Amino acid sequence: MKRNWQRRLMGNLAWLVVAGLALGALTGAYGWSLLLVTAIYLGWMLRNLMRILHWVNVFDEERSPPPESVGIWGDxxxxxxxxxxxxxxDQERLRSIIQRIQDSTAALRxxxxxxxSRQSLDWWNEAAESLLGLRFPGDRGxxxxxxxxxxxxxxxxxQGDYREPLELRSPLNDRVRLQYLITRFGQGERLLVVRDVSRLYQLEQMRKDLVANVSHELRTPLTVIRGYLETLQTHPDGVPATWSRALKQMQQQTERMGNLVTDLLLLSRLENSDxxxxxxxxxxxxxxxxxxxxxxxLVDIPSRIVLECEAGAMLMGQEPELFSAFSNLVINAVKYTPSPGTIEVRWWQDSKGAHLAVRDEGIGIDPVHIPRLTERFYRVDTSRSMATGGTGLGLAIVKHVLLRHGGVLSVRSAPGKGSTFSCHFRLQSCVPVVESA
Known part of the structure; x- marks a missing residue:
């Protein structure tokens, strides 16, 4: 195509020279003839240039066809x-796609x-007006x-950590529960999806209330049973030998049931508070x-537990809750580490925040189980967990305590190589360590 245009242009110049020489031969003034022919050609070029500029300027409004011309200008x-x-x-196709996207999102509940990128509202569907109270066009921008x-x-x-959704009451109705989920896209833009989860929240709340009420009601009968068992075991006349083993097992199971009720009540309190x-x-x-x-x-040699922590380390939070979470991790490490294994408890602070790591030399955990460790009553090895007397709620309590303190739990483990449970707290929760003089 480029060569075709070049040939046409060279042909036009050749005809221009030939016409100038022919006119010069007739008039005897070759210089003036060439100048005249060149001026006529430039005028024709300028006229076509003005026509094309005019056509381009009015094309969007009139959609008129291009002006007629010949030669290079015609092409x-x-x-x-x-x-x-x-x-x-292309513009019509893009407009059609955008319109279909807007129509489909408008149909969403x-x-x-x-x-x-400036954190300003750019666009929203109709559901956003009913759920969030947004109004167009006043709220745009x-x-x-x-x-x-x-x-x-x-x-x-x-904070920019959108791995987990956020649940809050609706700004328009306190009885409506909304779930917010944010996704990044483009150059710093965000897509906010908000859904009504009131029904699911009510069902979950009913489950939590049921567990809390049942757990609370179980405390009184368990206390009575525990008291009678202790009375029987300490009776001055003693008990028949055949009953001794049965009473001991009943005492152990009652203690286990009491621990389970205590953990359920603690977990319920953590979940019911926003x-x-x-x-x-x-x-x-x-x-x-x-x-x-x-x-x-709980161990034969207390020195098996090694603590590494600065004396002035501080964290913003609730001490009883942190004590419950940290003690669950340490006691789990003790229960699952056979002698003469060592348990390391290490606290440190860096530019990312504060961290607690509890490392054991136990049997380890297959990576397939790690994502479910914080689920209630989830057990990697049921028989071993029963033998250690665990309730199956310890890591669930750890998870909820960390959520309330803006922290996260990470687990690194492999079968036969022990495990490391780490708690990570954001930098805003840290208190600078003051060096003593």
Missing amino acids: LFDALYRLQRRDQQ DAVVMVD QRVTNLIRDPRFARYFV ESSEPRKVAIYPLLQKIVEEAGE
């Missing part, structure tokens, strides 16, 4: 017209909100955190030292 007009038509078809004013949503939106109480400074070293001392009573 140029036709080529530009084909490009314009192709661009017009879930709210869909597009947030630009407003910051999303100015319209959804819950502090928990602001923290969730800013937010922790006002966080306070918690001294980590004495907390861990107390846990290690209590766990040391």
